[in-house]
Amino acid sequence: MSFLPGLVETTAVTDLYVDTNEVHREKIPQGTIWKIKVPADSKMTINIVSGIAEIFGTELANNVEYSFSNWNFSIYAVEEVHLEWKGSDPHPIVEDEDLISNRTAKYIYNLHFSLDKMRSTSFEGPNILVIGNKGSGKTALCRTLSSYSIKFKAYSPMFVNLNPQEAVFSPPGCLSATPISDILDVELPIWGQSMTSGATALHTKQPILKLFGLEMIAENPQRYLQTMDSLASVINSRLEKDSLVQRSGCIIDTPPLGQLSDDLHELVHIIQKFRINFVVMLADVDNEEDTATLEKVTPLAKSLVGDFFVKIPRLCGVIPSDDVYMRSLQRSSIREYFYGNPGTALSPFSLSLDFEDLVIWEPKNVLSNGETAVENNEILNLSQVSISPSSVQHALICITHQDKHAKQEDVANAAILGFALITEVNEKRRKMRVLLPVPGNFPNNACILTSYRYLE
Missing domain, CATH: 2.40.30.330 (Pre-mRNA cleavage complex subunit Clp1, C-terminal domain)
Known part of the structure; x- marks a missing residue:
């Protein structure tokens, strides 16, 4: 009778019904990353029972339930972590890569301590520029460095987003600059909520916004440079008047190098206008695209910042994103601007x-x-x-x-x-x-x- 439809033994009950309240338990060994994908139509809650866990540098409190939706992220176990999770997706993991060793953590730590030393030895903080190809982990590195910089000392680095497709404390289409003085919201891919969100559990941020309005830089490169110059002027003025931000420096995220022109004149423009004194490139030597880009960028960057050009491998915890995922994040940021999120309804x-x-x-x-x-x-x-x-x-x-x-x-x-x-x-x-x-x-x-x- 197995040849009749519906009578095969492989039919699984879990495919027909998913108990969203069922508690799953996971152990993440020390130094390991748990890569998670939560689709837009799903929801996932995580509770850290024991151990120290981070999401892009921000530590998760124990015995506190965190909710996630429409976000691809990674949990890094600083020490062995035991957690409980539940959600509508029975398998919220990246296939064959759910638990991997964090081979790039040492590079992030070394970079953070180098920046911290620069802050403690000079009143002019490091203005660090993070560059790389698509999917290299630029934004994840910037978010981690921003979180680490305020963890032990009262710094307030200025995070600058120069990618109009990314929504950071604002709807998409903007170039933004935000002083980071408090922990970031690990539940939101837009880093947290701005002053327009009203009363929130975490400290809201007040970004400086300049509108580009288009999606791709190539749609109007001259307007992009004009918008960037306007933002740089405001940031430089803020640095001159705010000694804390000046000493903390800037952490600048950029669009993928593939979106810039072949001669990389936009990159030169960024380094000059934002007074960059430290450039970090994320690239793998075994990646043909990265190798070709590295050969073109290295002499240019060294001519502008000298020995303060550093290359580190692509981050291990990065989950590649496609256009569909980027669109969903943009839609979520617009919705949150007007309607808020489950934690703060507007x-x-x-x-x-x-x-x-x-x-x-x-x-x-x-x-x-x-x-x-x-x-x-x-x-x-x-x-x-x-x-x-x-x-x-x-x-x-x-x-x-x-x-x-x-x-x-x-x-x-x-x-x-x-x-x-x-x-x-x-x-x-x-x-x-x-x-x-x-x-x-x-x-x-x-x-x-x-x-x-x-x-x-």
């Missing part, structure tokens, strides 16, 4: 606006417009958007500090007031529904359209 405010109430500008996309003259100053300017369902519905827009009748040059360089989400556009009535993070009238300010969309 109530956004919806209001109706006429088409005439909004003036929306859009960064020019060089690739879509077929433009090639990168030196053309017009590329830096914005173009005004004709409001229609196809152009702005479900779009994330940035509200600037400039009046809506301001010139486009002033709007392009304006500071960010906040973000809004256009949820509905009625072309016949010339009305639209707009979601704001706080109640009140829509500001009489100019807005900039981003490339990011969110459908509720």
Whole structure:
């Protein structure tokens, strides 16, 4: 009878029903990494029973339940760890790589102690730039170094994110700088919550944001450099006025080197504008792509920072991410900006606006417009958007500090007031529904359209 459908002995009950309250136990040996993947439609809770465990440098408290969703991360056992976990996914691990030895921990420790020595011997802290190809572990290293820097001493390093696709304390599309003075939220891939989140269990951060608005640097490299210069100017001013941040230095995360131009002039620009005095490259000698990139980067970096150019292997705990995963993180960051997360629920405010109430500008996309003259100053300017369902519905827009009748040059360089989400556009009535993070009238300010969309 085994040939009849449904009567084979291999049918497993666990495939039909998963008990989300079932407690699983795991032992992680000392010096080992447990690599975990939690999909967007799943939830996982972890409780450390004994031992010292870290997620990207932030230690997990014992007998405290942590919740995770839509995040790929790694737990590192500083000493042998016994934990309990439960969730809707019966196998939240990376296949064949769930428990691996952390072979790169010594490089991170040596790097941290070197930076700590630089902080203790000079009033000018280390401005460290982390570079590498996609999936090398740049952001994980930056997060770990930021966590370690505040663990034993009262430092406050400035973390700088120069990758507009990454959402750190903000929605995607921004370049950001955030002083790190308290522990990071291990449950959130966006590092934690900003001042717009209201009352939170952990100390909120107040990032400095500059809007790029597009996804890829190649879509408008000149606007990217302009946005980066504006951010660097604010950071350098902060360093001059804040002795603690100045001594703590900066930890700067960059886009993958593959997104930069062939001559790497963006990299040179970053080193000069942010006064970089320490460059770390993540690369493996047995990786052909890394080897080719290393040969091109090494002489350039050494000519700018001398012997303060260091190469370390790709981090062991990194889980490769694809475009689908990156999109889900971007959507999560937009949702959390307006609605919060399970730990901190927010109530956004919806209001109706006429088409005439909004003036929306859009960064020019060089690739879509077929433009090639990168030196053309017009590329830096914005173009005004004709409001229609196809152009702005479900779009994330940035509200600037400039009046809506301001010139486009002033709007392009304006500071960010906040973000809004256009949820509905009625072309016949010339009305639209707009979601704001706080109640009140829509500001009489100019807005900039981003490339990011969110459908509720």
